[in-house]
């Protein structure tokens with residue numbers, strides 16, 4: 116059921132891929148998916164028609180060829196023991212030509228199908244990826260990354276395998292079954308009666324077994340998924356495991372899952388292994404029946420039943436019949452497997468289409484204007500927002516940030532500080548209230564120009580696989596080495612970089628795991644030093660940097676903040692004392708606001724928070 120070497124065998128690799136089970140689609144959905152897949156194929160009409168022609172010709176040729184072997188056998192003159200060699204050679208040579216042509220055509224067909232399916236897969240992957248860039252931030256917050264990745268890799272791969280293999284196989288099988296049936300009818304309709312006995316046996320047996328086996332294979336995938344998921348979880352948490360000395364527990368839990376996986380494998384394979392030999396036996400049974408029955412018919416010669424005349428059978432006819440009978444029963448048993456594979460492929464295609472159909476970020480308003488020459492006057496009026504409508508996170512948020520001022524947002528964990536930033540950047544839109552920048556409501560601005568108006572250093576630092584230079588230069592197109600070095604110097608990370616063997620060309624592995632958290636933050640700060648945006652957002656930008664370095668980069672930070680409206684979020688309240696206004700947020704409400712001195716004087720919530728840090 117699972118083709119060896121197919122990624123389906125290790126689909127559990129991503130522990131959070133709960134979306135991969137083989138959900139069966141109902142008929143309507145299946146037809147819709149089929150139609151949609153067909154729209155991809157039909158884009159290459161030339162290839163499609165060539166493929167159909169090649170398939171038809173190659174199958175017909177290989178269907179006719181056995182007929183020639185019968186003619187060659189019949190060239191042996193019965194009774195006399197003499198052989199008409201000219202005829203034998205002629206038929207055999209012709210047969211060879213037929214087979215050779217058929218082989219050549221199926222080779223061409225296979226190559227063509229690989230080309231065709233690769234083009235389709237390329238288009239599909241591109242569509243998915245392009246669409247991902249258009250999706251709102253909310254989609255990524257909702258959806259596990261592993262799941263999205265599995266759509267791009269595993270699901271599309273499954274569709275690919277199905278397109279290039281299963282569909283071809285089905286067409287070939289249909290042609291072979293009906294072709295050989297036709298051939299057998301033309302040779303001897305009477306001999307065909309043998310199949311009335313054997314075909315139902317093998318179909319019923321296969322169906323019965325497949326029904327029993329399918330859940331076993333599903334269980335096998337599920338168990339393997341669990342095992343992989345567990346292994347992944349353990350690998351990522353190995354430091355914690357070691358620290359808590361949980362190795363023995365981990366091993367015994369792994370053993371349990373390993374045993375379960377092996378058992379599930381055994382059950383599925385054991386049951387599956389019974390199909391082949393049984394079906395083979397039934398097929399061979401039909402062979403011996405045909406031989407017996409054929410011998411009798413050969414002896415009888417021509418005869419008629421109820422006015423229908425049956426011609427005498429020659430030895431070549433019987434040999435032909437046997438060959439066609441083998442071809443006939445082969446695909447019937449394959450069908451069940453192929454259809455179940457096709458079903459998984461349909462389900463996979465459906466998941467891919469669902470992603471492609473996911474609502475993109477709404478387009479900018481029709482008469483949206485560009486935000487140019489940012490002064491940085493930011494105003495929130497009675498903004499209400501929740502990530503899900505049922506749970507409001509920000510209640511009635513109102514504040515006015517004058518150009519060039521530093522606004523600090525402080526408050527306990529989970530109060531909604533980062534959420535405010537998400538709204539400013541229009542990663543989400545508020546449910547009520549308005550946000551203005553330079554007097555323009557942000558819904559009336561183009562998203563691109565709005566986002567260009569901000570530079571930000573986020574709470575979750577993000578570095579990509581690339582050199583340190585590339586990572587810092589990310590903030591500005593065509594940044595020069597001088598600019599990058601200047602930024603790194605200001606962020607106090609230059610001397611560290613310089614002492615690396617490869618300096619600025621040091622390659623950071625994914626998400627910068629090979630440097631410390633604080634160094635990561637300094638690199639993202641350096642990145643933010645490059646662009647010249649009118650507004651700045653620092654969300655816990657220095658939370659992982661030691662206090663001394665923080666003080667050292669303070670000056671550069673002030674320079675960075677000069678003439679910009681800045682939103683600074685920090686838990687370390689010492690870093691926000693110089694802000695022009697401090698907004699104190701608690702449970703999604705602004706409970707206090709004012710300068711540090713004012714707030715200390717008021718002896719309110721801020722006062723409590725501040726003293727808690729310095730006691």
Ligand SMILES: Nc1ncnc2c1ncn2[C@@H]1O[C@H](COP(=O)(O)OP(=O)(O)OP(=O)(O)O)[C@@H](O)[C@H]1O
Nearest residue numbers: 256502503508527528529530531532533534535574
């Ligand atoms: N993408 C999201 N989907 C749903 N709820 C979210 C999402 N992001 C945050 N929340 C919820 O919104 C609330 C505010 O989160 P937010 O990230 O704004 O807090 P914060 O003040 O920045 O906290 P911290 O100081 O820990 O960074 C939290 O209760 C959080 O659970």
Ligand SMILES: [Mg+2]
Nearest residue numbers: 532533534574
């Ligand atoms: Mg936050």
